[in-house]
Amino acid sequence: MPSNKNNTELVPTAHSAFTVTAPTGPAKVEYISSCELPTTFATFQLHAFFEAATGKEHLALTLGDVADGQPVLARLHSECLTGDALFSQRCDCGAQLETAMQKIAKEGRGVLLYLRQEGRGIGLLNKIHAYRLQDAGADTVEANQALGFAPDQRNYRICLPMLQHLKISSVKLMSNNPRKAAALTDLGIKVTEHIPLIIKKNPHNERYLLTKASKLGHKF
Ligand SMILES: Nc1nc2c(ncn2[C@@H]2O[C@H](COP(=O)(O)OP(=O)(O)OP(=O)(O)O)[C@@H](O)[C@H]2O)c(=O)[nH]1
Numbered sequence: 001m002p003s004n005k006n007n008t009e010l011v012p013t014a015h016s017a018f019t020v021t022a023p024t025g026p027a028k029v030e031y032i033s034s035c036e037l038p039t040t041f042a043t044f045q046l047h048a049f050f051e052a053a054t055g056k057e058h059l060a061l062t063l064g065d066v067a068d069g070q071p072v073l074a075r076l077h078s079e080c081l082t083g084d085a086l087f088s089q090r091c092d093c094g095a096q097l098e099t100a101m102q103k104i105a106k107e108g109r110g111v112l113l114y115l116r117q118e119g120r121g122i123g124l125l126n127k128i129h130a131y132r133l134q135d136a137g138a139d140t141v142e143a144n145q146a147l148g149f150a151p152d153q154r155n156y157r158i159c160l161p162m163l164q165h166l167k168i169s170s171v172k173l174m175s176n177n178p179r180k181a182a183a184l185t186d187l188g189i190k191v192t193e194h195i196p197l198i199i200k201k202n203p204h205n206e207r208y209l210l211t212k213a214s215k216l217g218h219k220f
């Protein structure tokens with residue numbers, strides 16, 4: 001841990017501004033509204049959902065007719081404010097988001113669920129704590145554990161009501177995380193294809209990607 005000049009630095013402890021344990025059992029997610037979302041890739045339909053148990057607002061972007069019963073090109077994207085909005089090079093999230101939207105635009109049909117599971121479910125404040133621990137030598141899994149969390153706090157139950165609302169029952173999944181496909185299958189969503197979403201590594205995310213492969217089971 002880097003120390004400040006007065007040596008008053010505290011080891012980060014988990015911030016409990018909200019519950020970080022994803023609710024179990026069938027997820028209750030209410031559909032709220034939809035609008036057009038013109039982007040640099042295509043003009044998507046943006047659908048808003050509300051999860052009362054956590055107070056979280058989840059989003060779905062769709063392009064084309066996703067309700068025709070054919071497998072839909074799909075991305076379940078876990079929120080990463082630093083990567084998705086602030087161009088962070090610590091992870092591969094921003095580039096994965098961009099690539100997924102590009103692929104959907106190219107196909108002319110697809111869905112992206114933007115899930116508010118920041119920091120693999122521990123929230124933004126705790127992710128910053130975890131990054132601080134990583135700056136001091138921990139890997140991404142050790143950092144979560146040092147804060148008292150599981151390496152990955154996410155579950156994907158909220159996807160079911162969102163996909164049901166969109167009338168999507170089978171997907172071609174863009175992900176390197178086998179747990180996402182397994183979770184969808186458990187929920188009764190057919191995964192007809194696994195499409196890797198591999199992003200070029202850089203010196204800042206190399207260790208993170210290696211740890212994802214060796215400790216979290218991601219396939220690269
Ligand atoms: N706790 C924690 N979360 C992180 C860290 N780096 C990225 N994240 C979060 O991890 C989530 C993305 O998960 P990843 O493991 O990168 O990828 P994935 O979603 O499991 O798999 P893919 O579908 O292949 O992208 C986002 O919510 C990020 O905010 C970290 O060091 N610690």
Ligand SMILES: [Zn+2]
Nearest residue numbers: 080083091093
């Ligand atoms: Zn990220």
